[in-house]
Amino acid sequence: MKIAVAISGASGAVYAKVLLEKLQQLHDQVNEVSLVWSDNAFTVWEHELGNKDYKKYPFKVWDKNDFMAPFASGSSTYGALIICPCSMGTLGRIANGISNDLITRAADVMLKERRKLICVVRETPYNLIHLKNMTAVTEAGGIICPATPSFYSQPKTIEEVAYTVIHRVLQLCDLKVDGYKWQE
Numbered sequence: 001m002k003i004a005v006a007i008s009g010a011s012g013a014v015y016a017k018v019l020l021e022k023l024q025q026l027h028d029q030v031n032e033v034s035l036v037w038s039d040n041a042f043t044v045w046e047h048e049l050g051n052k053d054y055k056k057y058p059f060k061v062w063d064k065n066d067f068m069a070p071f072a073s074g075s076s077t078y079g080a081l082i083i084c085p086c087s088m089g090t091l092g093r094i095a096n097g098i099s100n101d102l103i104t105r106a107a108d109v110m111l112k113e114r115r116k117l118i119c120v121v122r123e124t125p126y127n128l129i130h131l132k133n134m135t136a137v138t139e140a141g142g143i144i145c146p147a148t149p150s151f152y153s154q155p156k157t158i159e160e161v162a163y164t165v166i167h168r169v170l171q172l173c174d175l176k177v178d179g180y181k182w183q184e
Contacts, residue, residue, distance in 0.1 A: 002032040002078040003173065004071040005059075006103040009040025012085035012122040012147050013048040016041075018162040019084050020057050022170060022177065029175050033059040034071060034078075036102045038090070064101045071106045080116035080173045081106050084166075085147055088123050088130050094142070095133035107142070117142040118172050120165065145169055153180035 003023065007016045023033050035057070045054050062069040070076040083090060083103065090103060094117075099105040110117035119137060121144055123130060134144045149155070149164040167179035 001030050001080070001173070001175075002034070002071075002076075003030055004034045004036070004069075004078050004081045004106055006036045006038075006081060006083040006086075006090075006106065007041040007045075007054075008038045008083060008085060008087040008090045008103065009044050010085040010087035010090075010122040011044060011048065012120075013041075013045040014158055014162045015084050015120055015122070015147055015165060016045070017049060017053070018159055018166045019082065019169065020059070022163070022166055023059075024057065026170070026175055026177070034069065035059045035061045036064055036069070036106070037061070038064060038087075038101075038103065062102060064103060066102055067105060069102055069106070072102060072109060074109050074113045076109075078110075078115070080118065081110045082118045082120065082169060082173070083107065084118075084120040084169065085122035086119040088121070088133070091119055091121060091137065092129070092133050094119070095136035095140075111137075111140045111142060114141055116173055118145055118169055119143070120145050120147050120169060122147045143172055145172060150180075152182060
């Protein structure tokens with residue numbers, strides 16, 4: 001499976017960090033990962049995580065305005081786009097069909113091709129516009145997976161808390177991953 005990952009400037013860089021680390025570990029199930037970052041994603045990562053480790057991942061990085069990226073076309077074989085974290089601005093553009101950069105174009109492609117689009121939305125509280133945009137994306141075939149952690153597994157670190165969400169995201173991509181499963 002080929003997966004594209006888009007990282008917006010929403011708060012929650014730890015979710016992106018844990019996702020990228022887990023995708024590195026799943027090289028036997030995921031044969032290609034491509035990344036696209038919004039302008040603010042780097043700033044938020046540095047502010048929240050205190051480092052520039054986003055440079056260390058071995059994945060192909062595409063410029064947010066590079067529409068030559070393979071996942072910008074329905075003819076590509078990418079099976080999923082994970083937007084993590086997904087800002088409400090990004091979600092709003094997707095919900096309204098505005099493909100003004102590679103992130104929103106790739107989301108449009110996933111929806112039109114009936115492939116996996118998973119938006120890990122990160123906002124609280126939601127206003128009515130947010131909810132309507134989430135409904136529109138869901139009705140178009142996307143999956144809204146809020147960055148809402150669970151605590152059944154009694155996580156001890158912030159990374160373990162974030163993994164409760166990322167575990168679900170990876171399961172939504174039909175990947176076999178280790179993690180807490182209720183009553184199993």
